[in-house]
Amino acid sequence: MLEILKMAISALTAHKMRAVLTTLGITIGVFTVGAITAIIEGLNSSFESQVSMMGSDVFYISRASWFGGYDEWINARKRKPIDAGLAEYISEHATYVTASSPMVSMHTNLKYQNKSVESVQITGVNHLMPTIEGTEISEGRFFTETECKHRRNLVVIGENIRKEFFPNTDPIGENILIHGNRFIIIGLFEKKGKMLFNDMDNRVQIPYLTFKKMMQRRNRGASIAVKAVSTGLLDDSKEEIRNMVRHYRGLKPIEEDDFAINQMNTLIDMYNRMTALLWAVAIGIGSISLVVGGIGVMNIMLVSVAERTREIGIRKSLGATRQKILFQFLFESMAVCSIGVITGLLLASGTAFIIQTFTPLAAKIPANWGILGSGVVILVGLVFGMWPANRAARMDPINALRFS
Amino acid sequence: MTEKPELIHFDHISRIYQMGTETIRALDDVTLTIRNNDYISIMGPSGSGKSTLMNIIGCLDTPTTGVYRFEKEIVCDMNSEKTIKMNDNQLAGIRNKKIGFVFQTFNLLPRASAFQNVELPLIYAGISRGQRREMAMKALENVSLLDRASHKPSELSGGQRQRVAIARALVNSPSIILADEPTGNLDSETSRDIMTFFDELHRRNNTVILVTHEPDIAAHAHRMIHILDGKIDSDVVNHKMVKN
Numbered sequence: 001m002l003e004i005l006k007m008a009i010s011a012l013t014a015h016k017m018r019a020v021l022t023t024l025g026i027t028i029g030v031f032t033v034g035a036i037t038a039i040i041e042g043l044n045s046s047f048e049s050q051v052s053m054m055g056s057d058v059f060y061i062s063r064a065s066w067f068g069g070y071d072e073w074i075n076a077r078k079r080k081p082i083d084a085g086l087a088e089y090i091s092e093h094a095t096y097v098t099a100s101s102p103m104v105s106m107h108t109n110l111k112y113q114n115k116s117v118e119s120v121q122i123t124g125v126n127h128l129m130p131t132i133e134g135t136e137i138s139e140g141r142f143f144t145e146t147e148c149k150h151r152r153n154l155v156v157i158g159e160n161i162r163k164e165f166f167p168n169t170d171p172i173g174e175n176i177l178i179h180g181n182r183f184i185i186i187g188l189f190e191k192k193g194k195m196l197f198n199d200m201d202n203r204v205q206i207p208y209l210t211f212k213k214m215m216q217r218r219n220r221g222a223s224i225a226v227k228a229v230s231t232g233l234l235d236d237s238k239e240e241i242r243n244m245v246r247h248y249r250g251l252k253p254i255e256e257d258d259f260a261i262n263q264m265n266t267l268i269d270m271y272n273r274m275t276a277l278l279w280a281v282a283i284g285i286g287s288i289s290l291v292v293g294g295i296g297v298m299n300i301m302l303v304s305v306a307e308r309t310r311e312i313g314i315r316k317s318l319g320a321t322r323q324k325i326l327f328q329f330l331f332e333s334m335a336v337c338s339i340g341v342i343t344g345l346l347l348a349s350g351t352a353f354i355i356q357t358f359t360p361l362a363a364k365i366p367a368n369w370g371i372l373g374s375g376v377v378i379l380v381g382l383v384f385g386m387w388p389a390n391r392a393a394r395m396d397p398i399n400a401l402r403f404s
Numbered sequence: 405m406t407e408k409p410e411l412i413h414f415d416h417i418s419r420i421y422q423m424g425t426e427t428i429r430a431l432d433d434v435t436l437t438i439r440n441n442d443y444i445s446i447m448g449p450s451g452s453g454k455s456t457l458m459n460i461i462g463c464l465d466t467p468t469t470g471v472y473r474f475e476k477e478i479v480c481d482m483n484s485e486k487t488i489k490m491n492d493n494q495l496a497g498i499r500n501k502k503i504g505f506v507f508q509t510f511n512l513l514p515r516a517s518a519f520q521n522v523e524l525p526l527i528y529a530g531i532s533r534g535q536r537r538e539m540a541m542k543a544l545e546n547v548s549l550l551d552r553a554s555h556k557p558s559e560l561s562g563g564q565r566q567r568v569a570i571a572r573a574l575v576n577s578p579s580i581i582l583a584d585e586p587t588g589n590l591d592s593e594t595s596r597d598i599m600t601f602f603d604e605l606h607r608r609n610n611t612v613i614l615v616t617h618e619p620d621i622a623a624h625a626h627r628m629i630h631i632l633d634g635k636i637d638s639d640v641v642n643h644k645m646v647k648n
Contacts, residue, residue: 003527014515314511317464318572319500319528321493397464401511 025293030344081221124211313400333385504573
């Protein structure tokens with residue numbers, strides 16, 4: 001069997017270019033599926049871990065629903081901004097809540113000595129934010145309630161900012177300029193990686209009262225992050241908070257909510273829908289190009305069988321059984337396929353690497369690529385190689401020997 | 405003189421082709437016995453049926469009627485009520501182990517080296533790698549081509565190619581060597597070299613059948629069969645050679 005496999009491979013090396021061209025369809029198919037699965041895998045690995053870390057017990061109160069679309073967003077602009085004080089109100093009065101924090105943010109530049117980073121999202125939060133989001137501080141500490149109240153210029157930075165400003169030195173205690181104001185770095189967030197379109201390591205958090213002081217004239221309102229006591233009590237908690245917010249915003253019973261309670265779960269649903277769509281695209285493109293590629297393989301195998309009629313005759317005269325001829329050509333078509341599959345997977349891993357390195361998206365090579373690859377080789381090679389191989393196996397040795 | 409054991413027996417064998425409306429009797433009621441260590445030449449003009457005879461002996465073709473026995477075993481019996489025929493694997497087995505083919509056009513695999521060509525029947529016989537190497541090298545040594553083992557056919561002369569083909573035919577120690585115009589593509593000097601090989605093979609107790617239309621090649625054989633219109637026209641002992 002091993003010998004027959006060798007024969008098949010040596011036949012391929014005789015027509016390298018032809019083999020490569022033939023497998024283009026399979027290459028494209030495998031590449032598409034491979035690249036998309038790498039992206040999905042990348043999204044999964046960063047998304048799921050972080051969403052679950054952020055907790056299915058966390059929700060956010062803001063003016064607009066995250067998933068309401070354009071109309072919702074337009075409506076929301078007419079609504080009253082969310083007051084950051086709501087967070088304190090919730091913390092004080094709610095029973096089903098562990099912690100809550102206002103969130104106000106803007107994009108601005110960071111400067112350290114002569115270095116600067118453009119357009120970083122700065123978020124003003126209170127001292128409870130790490131508890132809510134489940135973030136770890138790898139160096140230094142987060143700011144305290146008192147520091148927040150006293151509007152201290154303290155900042156906790158993400159890993160990317162540290163890399164940019166302090167590649168080799170300790171950032172703790174250093175001064176950086178945020179929006180022209182001097183801040184002292186007191187902590188460093190643990191590295192978290194990418195999540196959907198956000199790089200979690202880009203974040204910078206400061207006390208929200210400091211934020212407010214700094215941005216007095218442009219207060220666009222906040223949103224409130226709330227962590228429920230437990231996932232089981234989430235619905236109770238949401239209902240309690242809804243009533244509390246209605247009361248706080250002075251809504252009459254007949255008026256509709258002029259705010260939305262958003263939750264990561266909704267995000268997960270959307271995410272699942274998106275990845276399902278991606279999968280459908282991958283499988284669609286993949287199977288079409290595999291069929292096209294398979295027909296290419298079949299075509300080239302028919303040519304190969306016709307070209308080598310005499311060889312088949314010789315082999316038969318030397319005692320090759322039908323089975324052995326059949327296997328020789330089946331192996332050959334599987335070898336052709338494996339060229340396509342390997343090229344496709346190489347291209348896909350190259351793409352995955354580029355995506356991971358140069359875009360905010362994450363991509364990861366899934367462990368099941370090996371299975372995907374060999375599955376394709378076996379399936380396409382067998383299905384589309386069967387007819388040509390069978391034709392070779394059934395050749396009449398006398399006619400085959402006479403063929404020139 | 406004691407009769408040598410029977411190797412091949414044709415019992416009223418015919419091979420009929422249907423070409424459109426025309427019926428061609430390529431072989432017409434041929435009865436023939438070939439014994440161990442026979443050295444036979446089969447002659448006849450083209451279209452006389454000698455190739456068909458050869459193909460049937462070589463288990464590449466099956467007769468339309470008659471019984472063919474190879475080493476007393478029935479290869480096919482088309483006369484009995486229910487025809488008996490060996491299946492494809494059995495026929496391939498006979499071709500592989502019992503018959504060594506030598507062709508006019510050598511029929512070597514062009515991309516394979518001399519060694520790989522000689523090794524091929526051994527692969528199909530399922531012989532282990534180490535043993536294959538030994539046997540193929542010995543076969544190449546027998547045709548004095550050990551130093552050309554790694555050459556491709558295109559790097560060998562016509563005579564050398566035919567010697568590789570002979571080595572390949574002999575590597576499985578077959579019961580019979582079937583040579584179809586083995587010198588047809590060679591010049592006269594190389595032809596003589598090749599023919600001394602066949603003479604030598606016969607001396608070493610091999611059974612050799614030569615199909616040729618050249619009388620001086622046929623004259624090497626000890627028994628000369630002449631075929632005409634699918635029938636055996638003459639089957640005579642070549643007294644000149646037998647005396648030697």
